[in-house]
Amino acid sequence: MSNNNTPNEQGRFGDFGGRYVPETLMPLVLELEQVWKKAKTDPVFIEQMDGYLKDYVGRPSAIYHAERLSEHFGGAKIWFKRDELNHTGAHKINNCLGQVLLAKRMGKTRVIAETGAGQHGVATATVAARFGLECVVFMGATDIERQKPNVFRMKLLGAKIIPVTSGTGTLKDAMNEALRDWVTNVDDTFYVIGTAAGPHPYPEMVRDLQSVIGREAREQIMQREGRLPDACVACIGGGSNAIGLFYPFLDDKQVRLIGVEAAGKGLHTTKHAASLSGGKPGILHGNRTYLLQDDDGQIADAHSISAGLDYPGIGPEHSYLHDIGRVEYLSATDQEALDSFQLCTRLEGIIPALEPAHALARVGDLAVELGEDGLIVMNMCGRGDKDVFAVAGHLGVEI
């Protein structure tokens, strides 16, 4: 579907990507590449995926005209791609389903996952429960504190939660710990990575599995509006929901693609998670990509009000799309996300997750810029139930 045959044989998108993992994992990563290559064109696998996506996940997700928000901003017509309506409440399950089916194909009996906001952990635990696999989720101690409802959901689903206290106890540290577990249990374990990052083939595989979002959105907007949108907008932590929305539009040069990173307390501070706007290329978690790091190549701690965006790196394909200028990368602060969270809730009766609330903050500006004839599709990639407690805290409300 895309103009690019990226990644190349080495798993590179331009200068980004690759397979920077310890030797113990290399044979496994190479095997996974072969298994994925076969599976994605295997009619049996495709039929299996389509079936579960329809009946279990609830796809296709709706596309919805956010009329009152469009009116509020006074510009372009805004459509939400409603991936928050998926089973488990976010886009994450599109990917988990595919990876868990692959784990079964490879004869693995145990899946592990890292999680930030807990959405990927919940989705993995859900699919693992459905297919009867043992599931272990690594989660930063800080995130466990701010995402209590999701932690309990995972436990209900039978997953074992391992709190990670190293570093700042957030997503990056959870991923370190998951990699350590994987190195130790290579024989029976499949690592279900939640974002479009990690060693090849993960960035490609996660993109392919999430591209269902963009394929549906493209078809739906053509049906409803009779034309392509002027812009597609999505929030970016590692970037799986964004690449899923963008990928099927890459060839449509007239469609602006806009990723919104988390600016935390502001890009002028050190408390943000905007790897593209504030980072440099480096090597972490199996890939070469833009990273927040200090002058000596030590990885810096990210900050965001949203646990799902709180990561110092970004998927390598985004680094590539950034450098070739195909996608514009903007950012939104914690405060802007909080404001958009409340605005969307009051005007549309949709409580967004704090992650897509970042995207919504820039959709407002863009709507004005494009004017009344404009057409915007934003990925509402997750619902905000999980954030209700944290938002109450930020608003000074005790519940």
Add this chain to the structure above:
Amino acid sequence: MSISRISAAFAKRAANGQSAFIAYMMAGDPDLATSRELLLGLPDAGADIVELGMPFSDPVAEGLTIQQAAQRSLLADTKMAGVLSLANDFRKLHPDTPLILMGYANPVHHMGWQVFAKAASKAGVDGMIIVDLPPEESEPFAQALTENDIALIRLIAPTTVGERLPKVLSGVSGFVYYVSVTGVTGDAVPDAIAVAYAVQNIKLHTDLPVAVGFGVRTPQTAQMIAACADGVVVGSAIVAAMHNSGVKAALKLTAKLAKAVRSKS
């Protein structure tokens, strides 16, 4: 003379029917000055080769002991320049003992493969182990190291089998580092029979010495591994001794381990 320094160290032990003892420590733990004391004392305590760990914020192949050592080092504000200055001091005092730097790709990549290789050579470094730089990704750095006469030492894991083994071994110099367990450093205890078998298998594909590490903590295990390998690496145990009881204790343990390695049955 970097790479030949490594060969000479192994050859010297082999001539007496012995294995080489390789001691690992973390640069900058608990601070640069104290770690310098340990580093400079290791050869006299019995280390034939020294591996100096470069601290990294996200060391995914390390167990808790070395993770925490790296964290302490970074908290004490250790920089790559500081690590290289330690190497430089070591080289002045110990002209014959090989010094290997071991760490992760990002700090090296950040400095630049070429720039780093040159600086390391100037500081007297003989070999480099970059844990997250498999053969598929190592080309630019391998070239920079070759130009500076520094050995690129690769890890071979229990999962490195079949056609992959000769592939990983091609282009390796200095010695081969066999990771004795599928896991992180300092965790599980290796199975001596499996290790012996793996080392024999590696030797079918290379003439280089084979050293074994990850999980070797006690003199008993070290002695057992020495019986089937050209070199034995101990890291976590020395790092733990340094942290719990200081430089003297770490050197004392090094002496014990070196003695055990040399008295292989």
